[in-house]
Amino acid sequence: AGLLNPGPGSWSTTLESSDPPHLARKLKYISLAILVIQNASLILSIRYVRTLPGDRFFATSAVVMAEVLKVFTCLLLILFQRRGNVKEFVVLLFDSIVVQYWDTLKLAIPSLIYTLQNNLQYVAISNLPAATFQVTYQLKILTTALFSVLMLRKSLSRVQWVSLLLLFAGVAIVQVEQDGSKQKEAIGSSANQNYAKGLVAVVVSCLSSGFAGVYFEKILKGSSASVWLRNVQLGIFGTVLGLLGLWWNDGAAIAEKGFLFGYTPMVWGVIFNQAFGGLLVAVVVKYADNILKGFATSFSIIVSTVMSIYLFGFHVDLLFTVGAGLVIGAVYMYSLPKAAAPPSSTRSSHSSSNHSNRAGDSETDEFLPKSVLVK
Numbered sequence: 001a002g003l004l005n006p007g008p009g010s011w012s013t014t015l016e017s018s019d020p021p022h023l024a025r026k027l028k029y030i031s032l033a034i035l036v037i038q039n040a041s042l043i044l045s046i047r048y049v050r051t052l053p054g055d056r057f058f059a060t061s062a063v064v065m066a067e068v069l070k071v072f073t074c075l076l077l078i079l080f081q082r083r084g085n086v087k088e089f090v091v092l093l094f095d096s097i098v099v100q101y102w103d104t105l106k107l108a109i110p111s112l113i114y115t116l117q118n119n120l121q122y123v124a125i126s127n128l129p130a131a132t133f134q135v136t137y138q139l140k141i142l143t144t145a146l147f148s149v150l151m152l153r154k155s156l157s158r159v160q161w162v163s164l165l166l167l168f169a170g171v172a173i174v175q176v177e178q179d180g181s182k183q184k185e186a187i188g189s190s191a192n193q194n195y196a197k198g199l200v201a202v203v204v205s206c207l208s209s210g211f212a213g214v215y216f217e218k219i220l221k222g223s224s225a226s227v228w229l230r231n232v233q234l235g236i237f238g239t240v241l242g243l244l245g246l247w248w249n250d251g252a253a254i255a256e257k258g259f260l261f262g263y264t265p266m267v268w269g270v271i272f273n274q275a276f277g278g279l280l281v282a283v284v285v286k287y288a289d290n291i292l293k294g295f296a297t298s299f300s301i302i303v304s305t306v307m308s309i310y311l312f313g314f315h316v317d318l319l320f321t322v323g324a325g326l327v328i329g330a331v332y333m334y335s336l337p338k339a340a341a342p343p344s345s346t347r348s349s350h351s352s353s354n355h356s357n358r359a360g361d362s363e364t365d366e367f368l369p370k371s372v373l374v375k
Helices: 011-018 021-051 059-081 086-099 101-105 108-127 130-136 139-152 158-180 182-189 195-219 227-257 265-287 290-312 318-335 347-367
Strands: none
Touching: 021 108, 021 130, 021 265, 021 290, 059 086, 059 108, 059 227, 059 265, 086 101, 086 227, 108 130, 108 195, 108 227, 130 158, 130 195, 130 290, 130 318, 139 158, 139 195, 139 318, 158 318, 290 318
16 A cells, blocks of 8 residues: 555554654644645746746646656655565556556546646646636635535535635635736736636636546545555556647647757756655645645645745735635635534444544545645
8 A cells, every 4th residue: 555545564554653742743744834835836936937038848848747757756666665676566567557457547537637637737827827826726626526526426514515605706706806907917918928818727727626536536436556556557648648738739849849948947846846746745645634734725825925926026905815815714614524423322323423423534535636746
């Protein structure tokens, strides 16, 4: 089993069970910091490199490069888990990817959607202010919840339904503010930037994120494969599909200018963040409960907004503050665990109630969208 879902006797389980309370608390704060930094830095850095004057790198090539790096890293982690036994490593990969080919093929659809989503994120961030993108992108919580209710027949608590309404209202207010402010004019006057194009890209990205996450959960429920192996399978499809998208969209230009055209140290930083940031989150997220994950997302919105003011001259007015505040509150409310069921008088009912509570906590966790970088 992978580090995200450690099995009995794994070093990760042993470490977690033996952690003294102060160390566990420290790991939670470290996890919070990593989640906030990864969330905010990726969006800000993409926005920065896509708005710099000069030669623009091809976003399609960056998506492919991130997939290749991610697959390579996951292969190394699997080899490390096998204690460097190359024969065992090759047999595992052959059995998991080739022999169980049907299980691998199931990942083609989510991989296609994730590849589309990663490309759309570049389009959206290239055309929207980082803070606006960060707020609007939280619609993925709404789409994930709705697809979960429709496809998996899951139920939401009243608090979660209210939080989704607040989320939608907050995003709508931000869009109204952007539509009526001078920022839209500023964006429109900038070279190669289109607010409407960015907004459509982020909305489609949220829809694809919700569907892919729920579909992924539906087809792989009960699977024992590690998160690293799943990332290898997804990455193989992602690389192939990414190359097809690259050929379709930028084939002629890349043939003329080269695959690495426009790559600078900052661009490489974005790619490494995209490839390794999600994998790092996969490790630390097991130390973070739902409330902490919700708080990390909310805090990263604040960080993105503050940094956007200094880096990009982003203007924050009352409407944006109200809208972003609603989204931050909604994300936190949505991450709260469901209320415990009332205690029962019999032991069997009590046992059933405990089981129900655990299922509820698990359900809440499954509703929270997985990082698209971890998949």
